[in-house]
Amino acid sequence: MSAPARPISRLFSERFGSPPAAVVPLPADASSRTYFRLTGPDGRTVIGARGPEPRENRAFLSFSRSLRSAGLPVPEIYAADETAGVWLAEDLGDTTLHGALEAARRRTGEAFPAEAEAAFARALARLTRLQTVGGRVVDFSAAHPRPDFDTLSILWDLNYFKYHFLRLAKVPFREGPLEDDFRALAAFALAEEATHFVHRDFQSRNIMLRDGEPWFIDYQGGRRGALQYDVASLLFSGTTGVPAGARERLLGAYLDALGREQPVDREAWTARYRGFVLIRMMQAMGAYGYRGIFERRALFTGSIPTAAGILAELLEDPLPVRAPELGLVFRRIVDRWAEPAPRAREGLEVEVSSFSYRRGYPHHGADHGGGFVFDCRALPNPGREERYRGLTGLDAPVIRALERAAETGRFWTATRGLVDAQVENYLARGFRDLAVAYGCTGGQHRSVYFAERMARHLAARDPSVRVRIRHREAARWPRSEGSGPEGDRWTR
Numbered sequence: 246m247s248a249p250a251r252p253i254s255r256l257f258s259e260r261f262g263s264p265p266a267a268v269v270p271l272p273a274d275a276s277s278r279t280y281f282r283l284t285g286p287d288g289r290t291v292i293g294a295r296g297p298e299p300r301e302n303r304a305f306l307s308f309s310r311s312l313r314s315a316g317l318p319v320p321e322i323y324a325a326d327e328t329a330g331v332w333l334a335e336d337l338g339d340t341t342l343h344g345a346l347e348a349a350r351r352r353t354g355e356a357f358p359a360e361a362e363a364a365f366a367r368a369l370a371r372l373t374r375l376q377t378v379g380g381r382v383v384d385f386s387a388a389h390p391r392p393d394f395d396t397l398s399i400l401w402d403l404n405y406f407k408y409h410f411l412r413l414a415k416v417p418f419r420e421g422p423l424e425d426d427f428r429a430l431a432a433f434a435l436a437e438e439a440t441h442f443v444h445r446d447f448q449s450r451n452i453m454l455r456d457g458e459p460w461f462i463d464y465q466g467g468r469r470g471a472l473q474y475d476v477a478s479l480l481f482s483g484t485t486g487v488p489a490g491a492r493e494r495l496l497g498a499y500l501d502a503l504g505r506e507q508p509v510d511r512e513a514w515t516a517r518y519r520g521f522v523l524i525r526m527m528q529a530m531g532a533y534g535y536r537g538i539f540e541r542r543a544l545f546t547g548s549i550p551t552a553a554g555i556l557a558e559l560l561e562d563p564l565p566v567r568a569p570e571l572g573l574v575f576r577r578i579v580d581r582w583a584e585p586a587p588r589a590r591e592g593l594e595v596e597v598s599s600f601s602y603r604r605g606y607p608h609h610g611a612d613h614g615g616g617f618v619f620d621c622r623a624l625p626n627p628g629r630e631e632r633y634r635g636l637t638g639l640d641a642p643v644i645r646a647l648e649r650a651a652e653t654g655r656f657w658t659a660t661r662g663l664v665d666a667q668v669e670n671y672l673a674r675g676f677r678d679l680a681v682a683y684g685c686t687g688g689q690h691r692s693v694y695f696a697e698r699m700a701r702h703l704a705a706r707d708p709s710v711r712v713r714i715r716h717r718e719a720a721r722w723p724r725s726e727g728s729g730p731e732g733d734r735w736t737r
Contacts, residue, residue, distance in 0.1 A: 249279045252329040253293035257283050260324040260333060268293070282336065290336045291323060296465075300389040302330055305465035307387035308379075309334070312442075315382045317375055318460040337460050342368060343449035346485060350673055351709050354592065357491050365487070365495055368452050368459040369476065370502040372444075375461060376472050377506045379442030385469045394443050394470030399431040399524055406527035410534030411574065416581070418574050426568035433566045434471065434520040443470035447478040449485050472503070473514070473521035481522050483529060483552035484544070486673055519565045526552060526559075530578075543663050547670035553582035593671050595679045595703050598715040599638070599696040601688030607680075607717055616680030617667070619660050621691035625650045628690045635723045638693025647694050657695065661702060672709055688718030 250268050258264045265283040271292070273280050281293040296302040306327070312319045325332035342364055349358040385392040404427070411418055444451075445466040453460045476499055479485075480492045487495070496515075503509050530552050537545030557579045564572055596616075600607045606618060627633040627646045636643050647653045664681055671679055681699055683692040693716055700714040 249295050250281055250293070252326065252331045253281055253283065253295060253333070256324050256326050256329075256331055256333055257285070257291065257293065261285055261289070283333070292320070292334045292336050293331065294334065295329075295331045297330065298389070299327065299330060301465045302327060302332070304387045304389045304467070306332060308383050308442075308464055308467055311383045312375065312379055312464075315378050317378060318371055318458070319375075319464070320460070320462065337453040337455050337462070340454045341450050342452040342454060342459065343485060345454055346449060347669065347673065351707055354709065356486070356673070356675060357488050362491050362495065364454065364457070364459070365449075365479070365491075366498045367457075369479065369495060369499040371459050371461075372447065372475055372479075373472075373499065373503045373506050375444065376441040376475065377503075379467075380440055380469065383442055383467070388468040389465070392468055394439065394445070394468050394474065396428075396431050396435060398468070398470075399434065400427060402524060402528040402531070403427040403431070405531035406534075407531075409531040409539070410527075413534045413538040416574060416577050419570055422570035423574065426566075426571040429566045429568055430520055430523060430571070434473075434517060434524060437471040437473065437514075437517040437521075439471045440469060441472050443468055443472075444475045444478070445470075447475035448482050449479065452479075471517070471521065473518040474525060477518065477522040477525040478529075481526055481529075481555055483533065483548035483555065486551045489558055516565070519559075522559065523564070526556065543666040544670075547666060550582045551674065553578050557583045592677070592709045592711060593668065593679060594677060594711045594713065595668070595681060596713045596715060597696050597700040597703070598680070598682045598717055599688055599692035600682060600684045600717040601692075601721075602684050602686060604688075604718070606684070607682045615667075615671070615676070615678065616682070617660070617663060618682045618684060619656075619695070621656070621683055621685040621695060624652050624656060624685075624691050626686065626691065628687055633690065636690075637722055638690045638695075638697060643690055644694060647691065657698065660695070661699070664699065664703070665706070668703065668706070668710060672707070688716070689722055 250270075254265055254268055263286055266286050267282075267284040269282045269284075271280040271282055277298070278294055278296045282290055283293050284290050296305070306322060306325050309319055309322050313321055320335035320337055323333040323335070345364055346357075346361045349361045350356065352358075391398055407418070407423065407427075410416070444461065444464045445468065446463055447461075451461065451463040453462060476496065480487050480495055496518075500509055500511055500514065530549070533545045533549050533552065536542045537547075537549065556575050560572070560575055560579065598607050602620075602622065625647070627636075627643050630646075633643050633646065638644070638647070660683075667679060681696075683695040683699070685692040696714060696716065700712050703710050704712045
C-alpha cells in the first residue's frame with residue numbers, strides 16, 4: 246500500500262470496523278490532492294482523499310457538512326482526520342459531466358448533442374440552489390484564502406492570467422495600462438450583489454452524474470460572491486467548447502431556475518454577467534498557460550485555441566468597461582490562436598506511420614497538417630543484433646525484445662498519453678485529420694513496432710476514429726516488397 250493511502254486506510258478501519266479489501270488510486274487531473282476508492286469486505290465503496298493544504302481541507306469539509314445538511318447534492322463526509330489531512334466521502338461513481346459530454350459526442354458525431362445540453366441544464370438548475378441556499382448555510386469564515394470573492398481575489402485571478410499566460414506565451418502588453426484595466430473590470434463586476442455561495446471551479450469535470458442527476462465536488466475554493474461567476478465558469482470553458490447558441494439557451498434556463506428561487510432583474514443580471522465571463526476566461530487561461538505551456542500538459546494546451554475562439558466571439562461586441570490595453574491583449578491572443586469554426590464533424594482520420602530519419606521527416610498531406618513526430622532512437626535498437634536484422638517490428642522476436650526493455654513501456658505510455666489527449670480534443674472540435682509518426686534509424690524495427698501498436702490502440706479506442714497505417718520504408722526492408730500487410734492499409 247502506498248504511503249498516501251495508509252492514513253486513509255486506517256480511517257476506513259476506524260469508521261467501518263474493518264480494513265478495506267481493496268484500495269485503488271484514482272486520477273486527479275490538475276489537483277494536488279490524491280484520491281482512492283476503498284472497497285470494504287461487504288462491497289461498500291467510499292472515496293478516500295488526502296489534501297496537502299490544511300486550510301483548504303478545512304474549507305472543503307466545513308462546506309460539505311453545511312451543504313449536505315441543507316439537502317444539497319454534495320457528497321456525505323463519513324469521517325475525517327484533519328491532522329493527517331485525510332477524509333472519507335460518499336462515492337458518486339465515475340461519470341463526470343465532461344465524460345458524459347465526450348461520450349455523447351463520440352456516439353452521435355455532434356459537437357454538442359441534445360442529451361448533453363439537457364445534462365448541462367440540469368446542472369445549472371441545481372447550481373441555483375447550491376448558490377442561494379449555500380449562501381445562507383455555509384460558514385464563510387472557513388473559506389480559504391479569503392471569505393469573499395472581492396477586489397483582491399479578482400486581481401489575483403487577473404494577475405494569474407498576466408504572469409502565467411501572457412508572460413509564458415510571450416504575448417506583449419504594457420503593465421501599467423493593463424493593471425488599470427484590471428481594476429476597472431473588477432470594479433464593474435463587484436457592483437453586483439455578492440452574498441451567495443460561489444463554487445469557484447464550476448466546470449464539467451467537477452460535476453458528477455449519478456443516475457443522470459448532477460452532484461457537485463471540489464468546491465474547496467468556494468467563497469461568498471456573485472452568482473454570475475459560476476455560470477460563466479461552466480458555459481465558457483475552453484475544455485468543453487459549448488457552442489454560442491447552446492450557451493444562450495442554457496443561460497436562459499439558468500435564469501428561469503434562479504427566478505424560482507428569488508426575484509431576478511434579467512437585464513441587470515446579464516449586464517454584469519459579461520464582466521464575469523471575461524474574468525473567468527482570464528483565470529482559466531492562466532491555468533492553461535501554467536499547466537499547458539509551463540508543465541507541457543497537452544490537455545491544457547489543447548484548450549487554448551478554443552478559449553481564443555470564445556474571445557473572438559466576445560470581441561464582436563464592445564467590452565463591458567473601457568479597457569483599451571486589455572482589448573489589445575485579447576486581439577493579439579485571437580490573432581495568434583483562434584481558428585475558423587470547425588466543419589461539421591465527419592469523424593477523425595488518423596494516419597500512423599513509421600519512417601527512417603536517414604531519409605528525412607515524413608510528409609502528411611492533410612489540409613491542416615496537425616500531429617506528432619516521435620523519435621525512437623533513444624530506445625534499444627534490435628537492428629544492431631544480427632538475429633534481428635532480417636526481421637521488422639512486425640515480427641514476434643523483435644516485439645519480445647523491445648517489450649523486455651523498461652524504456653519501451655515508458656516511451657509508449659508517454660506518447661500514448663499525448664496522442665489520446667489530442668484525439669479527444671480533435672473529436673470534440675470537429676477536426677478530420679491527425680498524423681502520428683514514429684521514426685528510428687532505419688525505419689524497420691522500433692518505429693514499426695510503435696506505429697503498429699498505436700494504430701491498434703486508436704482503432705480499438707473509438708468508432709469515430711478511422712486509422713491508416715503506413716510504413717514508409719517497407720519497400721527497403723530485407724524481405725519486403727512494400728505490399729500486403731506491411732504497406733499502407735486501413736485498420737478500420
